[in-house]
Amino acid sequence: MNDQDSLPVLVVGAGVSGITAALEAAETGASVVLVERQPYVGGRVAGFYHYFPKMCPPSCGLEINVQRLERNPRVRVLTETRVSAAEQVDGGWRVTLERAPAYVTEACTGCGECSKVCPVSVVDEFNHGMSSSPAIRLSHPQAWPQRFVIERAACADGCEACVQSCAYDAIHLDATVTTEELQVGSVVLATGWQPYPLEKLSELGGGVLPDVISNVQMERLASPSGPTAGQILCPSTGQPPRRVAFVQCAGSRDVNHLPYCSGICCLASLKHAQYVKDQHPDTEVSIFYIDRRTPGRNEDVLTRIGDMDGVRLVKGKVGKVEAGDGGLVLTVEDVEAGRKLHEQADLVVLATGMVPTGNGESPFGIARDEDGFALDDFDRGLVVAGVARRPTDVAAAVRDATGSAARALAAAERGA
Amino acid sequence: MATVPLIAPSEDFRRELRRRGGERASRCYQCATCSAVCELAPEGRPFPRRQVLLAQWGQGDQLATDPAVWLCHQCNDCTVRCPRDVRPGDLMQVVRAMVIERLAAPAFLGRLVANVRSTWPVVLGAPLLLWVLLLGLTGHLGVPPGFHAYDQLVPHWLIYSVFFPVAAFVLWAAWVSGRRFWTLLGSVGPPRKGSFLASLVPVFGEISTHGRFSNCEAGRPRRWGHLALLWGFVGAAVTSGLLVVALYGFGAQLPLPLDHPFKILGNISAVLLVVGGVILLINRLGDPQKTGASTAFDRFFLTVVLLVIATGVLAEVGRFFFPAAVACSIYIVHLSVVLTLFVTFPYSKFAHMLYRTLAMVHERMTG
Numbered sequence: 001m002n003d004q005d006s007l008p009v010l011v012v013g014a015g016v017s018g019i020t021a022a023l024e025a026a027e028t029g030a031s032v033v034l035v036e037r038q039p040y041v042g043g044r045v046a047g048f049y050h051y052f053p054k055m056c057p058p059s060c061g062l063e064i065n066v067q068r069l070e071r072n073p074r075v076r077v078l079t080e081t082r083v084s085a086a087e088q089v090d091g092g093w094r095v096t097l098e099r100a101p102a103y104v105t106e107a108c109t110g111c112g113e114c115s116k117v118c119p120v121s122v123v124d125e126f127n128h129g130m131s132s133s134p135a136i137r138l139s140h141p142q143a144w145p146q147r148f149v150i151e152r153a154a155c156a157d158g159c160e161a162c163v164q165s166c167a168y169d170a171i172h173l174d175a176t177v178t179t180e181e182l183q184v185g186s187v188v189l190a191t192g193w194q195p196y197p198l199e200k201l202s203e204l205g206g207g208v209l210p211d212v213i214s215n216v217q218m219e220r221l222a223s224p225s226g227p228t229a230g231q232i233l234c235p236s237t238g239q240p241p242r243r244v245a246f247v248q249c250a251g252s253r254d255v256n257h258l259p260y261c262s263g264i265c266c267l268a269s270l271k272h273a274q275y276v277k278d279q280h281p282d283t284e285v286s287i288f289y290i291d292r293r294t295p296g297r298n299e300d301v302l303t304r305i306g307d308m309d310g311v312r313l314v315k316g317k318v319g320k321v322e323a324g325d326g327g328l329v330l331t332v333e334d335v336e337a338g339r340k341l342h343e344q345a346d347l348v349v350l351a352t353g354m355v356p357t358g359n360g361e362s363p364f365g366i367a368r369d370e371d372g373f374a375l376d377d378f379d380r381g382l383v384v385a386g387v388a389r390r391p392t393d394v395a396a397a398v399r400d401a402t403g404s405a406a407r408a409l410a411a412a413e414r415g416a
Numbered sequence: 417m418a419t420v421p422l423i424a425p426s427e428d429f430r431r432e433l434r435r436r437g438g439e440r441a442s443r444c445y446q447c448a449t450c451s452a453v454c455e456l457a458p459e460g461r462p463f464p465r466r467q468v469l470l471a472q473w474g475q476g477d478q479l480a481t482d483p484a485v486w487l488c489h490q491c492n493d494c495t496v497r498c499p500r501d502v503r504p505g506d507l508m509q510v511v512r513a514m515v516i517e518r519l520a521a522p523a524f525l526g527r528l529v530a531n532v533r534s535t536w537p538v539v540l541g542a543p544l545l546l547w548v549l550l551l552g553l554t555g556h557l558g559v560p561p562g563f564h565a566y567d568q569l570v571p572h573w574l575i576y577s578v579f580f581p582v583a584a585f586v587l588w589a590a591w592v593s594g595r596r597f598w599t600l601l602g603s604v605g606p607p608r609k610g611s612f613l614a615s616l617v618p619v620f621g622e623i624s625t626h627g628r629f630s631n632c633e634a635g636r637p638r639r640w641g642h643l644a645l646l647w648g649f650v651g652a653a654v655t656s657g658l659l660v661v662a663l664y665g666f667g668a669q670l671p672l673p674l675d676h677p678f679k680i681l682g683n684i685s686a687v688l689l690v691v692g693g694v695i696l697l698i699n700r701l702g703d704p705q706k707t708g709a710s711t712a713f714d715r716f717f718l719t720v721v722l723l724v725i726a727t728g729v730l731a732e733v734g735r736f737f738f739p740a741a742v743a744c745s746i747y748i749v750h751l752s753v754v755l756t757l758f759v760t761f762p763y764s765k766f767a768h769m770l771y772r773t774l775a776m777v778h779e780r781m782t783g
Binding site (some may be wrong): 203249253254255256257290291315316317318319320331332333335338339340 | 445446447448449450451452453457459460461462465466497498499500501
């Protein structure tokens with residue numbers, strides 16, 4: 001295929017799936033536009049402390065991918081950008097890209113002087129609300145591009161403290177939204193997922209009790225760049241937990257919540273059990289489950305961590321989490337023993353599932369399955385990648401995205 | 417080598433369970449949310465997760481011996497939270513109906529009421545026909561001249577000659593079923609300790625306030641309706657007993673004046689019955705996720721209770737305000753639905769009074 005003749009492939013979403021699809025397509029010679037709503041690439045994975053099953057930090061995998069992106073002239077990466085409109089045309093799609101105001105330009109060196117003078121504090125969404133940061137900040141230490149961002153709506157009226165502090169004239173508070181029209185041959189939708197909202201699990205203390213956290217919050221607690229600099233502590237007391245309980249299938253496989261299994265939460269909790277034991281060897285960990293779903297070679301994780309001293313796996317889904325004397329109390333039936341337990345814990349982690357992003361609001365009018373996951377529409381040049389298609393772990397998302405790149409190239413070539 | 421116990425699922429039980437609306441048992445994946453959220457389940461033997469499994473596996477024999485089936489008050493806290501929409505609360509209700517039929521004496525009456533979805537014209541019609549026939553044969557079918565009291569229409573001896581034998585039969589049938597159930601309860605699990613009576617007294621105390629109902633969340637309004645009905649019926653029964661004493665012990669004349677203490681007691685009972693009946697009816701018509709799905713078996717019992725209350729109140733009021741022929745007709749219908757209520761006691765949902773009480777006594781004696 002001659003890249004001079006073909007229209008580019010548009011990849012929506014620069015998480016691990018989108019990056020993979022973009023690079024795989026570009027490395028065959030195609031030109032690719034990779035758009036990302038966030039100010040950084042890496043998506044959900046950027047917020048993780050470790051991957052299973054190898055338990056290595058995702059930052060190294062992302063770093064390799066970022067180098068590939070930087071070195072490949074055929075990939076154009078647009079962060080803080082969304083597809084605001086799309087129209088099917090002969091040979092592909094005409095899309096409108098809406099770019100957020102460039103309050104901070106590429107002149108930013110990431111020196112951080114602006115953050116020091118910023119008088120406003122905002123909730124840090126990257127840490128899932130567990131910390132706050134100045135309104136002008138780097139999204140997270142490994143963010144790429146290494147460029148500061150402003151939560152403009154939070155700025156005090158007329159405040160220009162950051163502008164005055166910037167030695168590189170990189171900050172322009174009067175920047176506006178810009179749009180760009182583009183014709184592309186095919187589209188890869190790698191729009192990823194959102195964690196199931198904790199607030200919908202109030203019967204399990206979600207959104208009600210401060211020491212009931214979600215599994216994605218646990219990743220941030222364990223991460224050195226997180227709100228506690230990597231120390232796993234109870235949010236209410238700031239003390240290390242002595243007893244940690246994991247509630248599996250919290251809002252999953254449940255007709256009242258997500259009807260499907262996300263397929264990763266069992267492994268995530270086992271991984272989190274290891275985080276806890278690594279930091280606090282004497283802390284007791286209990287994992288309450290319906291089924292232990294650790295397919296393939298992930299079975300080894302179950303064997304290795306499940307057999308650790310002080311890690312207990314109990315069959316039975318937790319029905320209630322309430323505040324009691326001296327901590328949280330979980331009510332659960334130990335199914336194998338046939339009796340009710342009122343389990344004490346200082347920290348409860350709800351193993352929540354993955355919700356496909358943007359259900360019902362795709363400018364491409366993508367078809368979705370009954371659970372809201374997107375379906376390939378090859379005839380219209382739409383290809384899905386990663387968790388946008390189905391809930392998977394990182395390794396499977398990468399494999400899926402590689403296949404998606406091939407389909408997107410075929411669709412673009414046919415269209416051109 | 418250790419032997420593995422063989423579980424023989426009863427296909428008949430499973431078919432019958434499906435037919436009666438318990439087909440959702442097969443959806444259950446045993447997560448035990450139901451047992452965890454149930455406020456009535458004992459710590460050491462939680463339900464209904466285990467019972468759903470037994471139903472799924474066609475273990476009707478085990479369910480018949482299980483007190484938990486009756487300790488459930490169908491408050492539906494489990495149904496609201498069940499992730500698979502198994503509706504365990506409704507399933508327990510279906511299982512109770514199956515146990516009632518299984519232990520019924522004589523069996524054909526159990527079958528008749530169990531199939532009330534199609535047999536209701538017989539169950540409601542036969543007593544009405546009986547009264548019309550009896551009144552016709554004794555020359556009482558017609559508006560009595562100078563009508564002012566119902567004993568002009570149906571003489572007391574006629575009422576006694578129907579209700580005394582019926583009461584004796586119902587007591588016998590309840591005794592036989594109760595004994596069967598008591599034996600089954602005792603055949604498994606820990607042995608009972610102490611005397612039956614010593615446990616029955618506190619159980620009556622608990623029933624008199626419906627203490628357990630207060631723990632339920634989803635079915636909370638039902639507690640008050642159910643309690644009002646219970647005390648309304650107790651009041652009505654006491655009034656009837658006192659009337660007999662007044663009639664034959666003290667030569668009282670019917671109808672009693674409105675300010676007579678017995679009359680006041682009867683009317684308070686009527687108010688309780690109406691209030692309770694209305695609460696339960698409204699509840700039944702509400703969100704089935706919280707109130708439980710209605711099977712024909714459930715609807716039949718509630719219908720008969722509501723008919724007894726409605727015809728009773730209308731007969732009382734009708735004597736003053738309705739044409740005599742209307743009032744007399746209502747009274748005859750009242751007698752017939754009361755007869756239906758009595759006769760079906762051991763076979764309808766009414767029998768939960770017997771079975772749940774025994775299960776609660778058993779629970780105390782083994783607890």
